[in-house]
Amino acid sequence: MSKEENIEVGKRPHKTELYVDIPRTRLPIVYHPAYNITFLGIEKLHPFDSGKWGKVIGFLKEEQFVSDDTMVLALEATEEDLQVAHTKRYLSRLKLSLIVAGITEIPPLMFLPNFLVQRRVLRPLRTQTGGTIMAGKLAIERGWAINIGGGFHHCSGDKGGGFCAYADITLAIKFLFERVEGVATVTIIDLDAHQGNGHERDFMDDGRVFIMDVYNRYIYPRDGYAKQAIKRKVELDWGTQDSEYLQKVELHMEGTLNEVHPDLVVYNAGTDILDGDPLGGLSISPQGIVARDEIVFRAARRRGIPVLMVTSGGYQKKTARIIADSILNLHRQGLIGPEALEGEGSSAPQPIGSQSSVSVSSVRTSV
Secondary structure (H helix, E strand, O other), X not given: OOHHHHHHOOOOOOOOOOOOOOOOOOOOEEEOHHHOOOOOOHHHHOOOOOOHHHHHHHHHHHOOOOOOOOOEEOOOOOHHHHOOOOOHHHHHHOOOHHHHHHHHOOHHXXXXXXXXHHHHHHHHHHHHHHHHHHHHHHHHHHOEEEEOOOOOOOOEOOEOEOOEOOOHHHHHHHHHHHHEOOOOOEEEEEOOOOOOHHHHHHOOOOOOEEXXXXXXXXXXXXXXXXXXXXXXXEEEOOOOEXXXXXXXXXXXXXXXXXXXXXXXXXXXXXXXXXXXOOOOOOEEOHHHHHHHXXXXXXXXXXXXXXXXXXXXXXXXXXXXXXXXXXXXXXXXXXXXXXXXXXXXXOOOOOEOOOOOOOOHXXXXXXX
């Protein structure tokens, strides 16, 4: 059944604030200060730097690449938004602090009232999730978009884990399939050090989604079932270094996009591949990460394929600086930025039922 037929039989997508029009004076870089998790120091009990997103924006502001007036402010994904990918049962389980403690790997959360867990832990993650969904639409319209957060690739529609409570990658893709004419195929390029088992489980039998995953074979999650969904699987050994890593990324990136020509590339750009990362187990230099990101963007942009980038894992304080440096390099290379938007968007796929976006009348006016 086509998207038009779905609408005709009363299956029109729910109303959402996440697909509102964004002025072209704003770069498709999505962020909100609410991304950052700070609560009585509890966040320090997990190796993840839960304030890295704000640090990335701080560095980009210092370099005068972005300002509050030129970024896109992320909106929190609502319960209805989340149900596009998540089961009601799973979302209900997040109302138990014990469950959230297990997913985030922060045991003391189990002793806190759930309203505090919702406000101080899950709301930031829902806002990042909303940011990824918004960035998906922006990428189609502008040719590229970066959510400074997101990349919760261990979460599937009915199960969270590995600090991933919401399946933002799955949600962004399902929103596009549901709402944007012309988006029929998507390729996920997952270059986080860990296997992206969440989106792999979600798209196991979906021929519209091609998954390339490059990861350390010896670390979490080692999900054998989810591996069946990977079309290009590159398993790395402990301590893999720049030369081998970049050669494999470029070889398989080119091979993937020669094999399929998707309507969008979703790039999960984890920085836990960095040498010294306590969880990644690889030995990639900061320069190697910058080169990796350039390889991905250059391969996609050369073929005219839009790119949505999310930042995913990275468990050292210096990763924020590296992410910012990589974004600045993409700009220097002409792969992103205002000048990269020229000529983009005029023939981009359009959201259903609108010439450019969801109509104003179909959008709620309150956050």
